[in-house]
Amino acid sequence: MLREPSVVAINRHTNEVLHVGEEAKRMIGRTPGSVIAIRPLKDGVIADFDQTERMLRYFIEKVHRRKNFFHPVVVVGIPSGITEVEHRAVKEATKKAGAKEVYLIEEPMAAAIGAGLPVSEPIGSMIVDIGGGTSEVAVITFGAFAAARSIRVAGDEIDEAIVNYVRQVFNLYIGDRTAEECKIAIGSAYKLEQELTMEVRGRDLVTGLPRSATISSVEVREAIAEPINAIVETVKETLEDTPPELAADIMDHGIVLAGGGALLRGLDKLISRETGMPVHIAPDPLSCVVLGTGKYLESIQSNSNLRNVQLTEMRLGGAAYSGR
Numbered sequence: 001m002l003r004e005p006s007v008v009a010i011n012r013h014t015n016e017v018l019h020v021g022e023e024a025k026r027m028i029g030r031t032p033g034s035v036i037a038i039r040p041l042k043d044g045v046i047a048d049f050d051q052t053e054r055m056l057r058y059f060i061e062k063v064h065r066r067k068n069f070f071h072p073v074v075v076v077g078i079p080s081g082i083t084e085v086e087h088r089a090v091k092e093a094t095k096k097a098g099a100k101e102v103y104l105i106e107e108p109m110a111a112a113i114g115a116g117l118p119v120s121e122p123i124g125s126m127i128v129d130i131g132g133g134t135s136e137v138a139v140i141t142f143g144a145f146a147a148a149r150s151i152r153v154a155g156d157e158i159d160e161a162i163v164n165y166v167r168q169v170f171n172l173y174i175g176d177r178t179a180e181e182c183k184i185a186i187g188s189a190y191k192l193e194q195e196l197t198m199e200v201r202g203r204d205l206v207t208g209l210p211r212s213a214t215i216s217s218v219e220v221r222e223a224i225a226e227p228i229n230a231i232v233e234t235v236k237e238t239l240e241d242t243p244p245e246l247a248a249d250i251m252d253h254g255i256v257l258a259g260g261g262a263l264l265r266g267l268d269k270l271i272s273r274e275t276g277m278p279v280h281i282a283p284d285p286l287s288c289v290v291l292g293t294g295k296y297l298e299s300i301q302s303n304s305n306l307r308n309v310q311l312t313e314m315r316l317g318g319a320a321y322s323g324r
């Protein structure tokens with residue numbers, strides 16, 4: 001019903017919200033002095049509480065096409081490594097935005113449910129969810145995490161790595177949006193059968209004038225090697241933490257990739273080469289988290305078997321996480 005980026009454009013002087021979502025995202029890096037485009041969520045957690053609340057309110061109203069008197073039950077996907085304070089902030093912002101009740105589910109759990117993995121069964125499943133702000137790796141069995149890691153290296157860091165590379169190698173300053181377009185158009189984590197090229201436009205760092213340059217997929221691969229390695233290392237470390245019976249299940253069924261990052265060309269091949277495990281990309285990886293969150297909401301309302309999935313509140317303080 002709605003798929004929008006978490007961006008809010010506001011009037012700097014009056015604090016009035018001008019646009020939310022897709023339209024606001026189009027304004028990033030293009031706003032006049034009086035308008036600022038804000039990303040109220042940074043690295044998967046709330047960076048600006050008030051704008052997060054306003055954005056949620058806008059989305060809730062947009063889906064229900066009405067302004068008042070509607071207080072839905074809301075399930076929010078959150079990164080698995082966040083602190084208790086960050087987690088309370090999510091609940092509070094959602095309540096303030098009009099929710100009657102708020103449940104939090106960790107994104108790797110939601111992604112695994114959305115990808116159709118047998119999370120409620122006593123079978124080990126491994127999910128790698130690479131979003132914008134965080135990459136989450138988890139081994140799930142019987143509705144709970146047997147091993148999990150979360151790092152704040154994901155799509156945004158990959159884009160940043162492209163910006164930095166183009167600046168250093170081409171003396172060209174490009175925006176985040178151009179970097180993201182470049183990643184989606186020609187980015188890869190593994191050698192391509194046919195390498196690609198693309199023209200990127202930005203501002204020349206020496207003359208200050210607009211200029212374009214042609215960048216190849218080989219160069220983009222070199223540019224993004226560091227964040228990609230960080231993600232691959234996290235997968236390996238999580239496998240090292242996995243009890244042997246569950247590791248055997250993962251060998252049989254493979255590692256499943258979800259989130260927008262799963263669409264990066266060759267990432268499945270690279271992870272497979274580095275871990276020796278079969279790797280599959282979830283069907284519709286961009287929707288796994290939202291579909292899993294929706295299924296979880298249905299299970300709360302219908303008392304179905306997903307109820308044995310442990311919610312964050314029950315586990316906080318329990319499992320150990322590492323993160324950057």
Ligand SMILES: Nc1ncnc2c1ncn2[C@@H]1O[C@H](COP(=O)(O)OP(=O)(O)OP(=O)(O)O)[C@@H](O)[C@H]1O
Binds near residue numbers: 135155184258259286
């Ligand atoms: N074809 C593609 N190739 C590579 N990356 C892609 C592709 N399509 C989308 N992405 C990236 O996926 C990321 C968004 O993924 P997703 O929607 O799963 O994350 P999110 O849920 O918004 O973030 P988070 O999980 O951190 O809260 C963005 O960084 C985007 O650039």
